[in-house]
Amino acid sequence: xxxxxxxxxxxxxxxxxxxxxxxxxxxxxxxxxxxxxxxxxxxxxxxxxxxxxxxxxxxxxxxxxxxxxxxxxxxxxxxxxxxxxxxxxxxxxxxxxxxxxxxxxxxxxxxxxxxxxxxxxxxxxx
Numbered sequence: 001x002x003x004x005x006x007x008x009x010x011x012x013x014x015x016x017x018x019x020x021x022x023x024x025x026x027x028x029x030x031x032x033x034x035x036x037x038x039x040x041x042x043x044x045x046x047x048x049x050x051x052x053x054x055x056x057x058x059x060x061x062x063x064x065x066x067x068x069x070x071x072x073x074x075x076x077x078x079x080x081x082x083x084x085x086x087x088x089x090x091x092x093x094x095x096x097x098x099x100x101x102x103x104x105x106x107x108x109x110x111x112x113x114x115x116x117x118x119x120x121x122x123x124x125x126x
Contacts, residue, residue, distance in 0.1 A: 016090040017044040023100050024055065024108070032112050036120065037061050048088045055108060056081045059119060078119050082111035 021044045033039050043056040060077040084107045087093050093104045100108075 013046070017046065019098060020044045020053075020090065020093055020100075023094065023098060027100060027105065031109065032116075035116065037116055046088050046090070050085075051088045052083050052085045053087045053093060053104075054081050054083050059115060061120065076122065078115075078122075080115055080119075082108055082115070084108055084111065 021041055024044070025041050028039050028041070037059045038061070039057055039059055041055065041057040043054075045054040045056070047054065056079070058077055058079050060075050062073045062075050064071050065074050066072075084104060087101075087104050087107070093101055095101055
């Protein structure tokens, strides 16, 4: 009985989205997070009606600015999201080893790279 309840608890939508969020966060250190931006992933929403997944996160980037004749480093934060079409279930997003499906990963990467390109132009170094 306990094993059944544990298995049921692990397959709830909240547990599934938490697992997806953790997989995104884990891969970040080897991919997007090596660049100029820092990332903090907050939420994953699966939308079966639209057959898409929304990933909500914060991107931040340091930039120098001058205040009172001194250069200081500020951090600009952007609350953003990526909508990844064609993926709306745990099984479509995750492989058997609780890692991101390659096609989902590349779609998310494309979105993040577009955001990096746009947001890196917001504040330019002195």
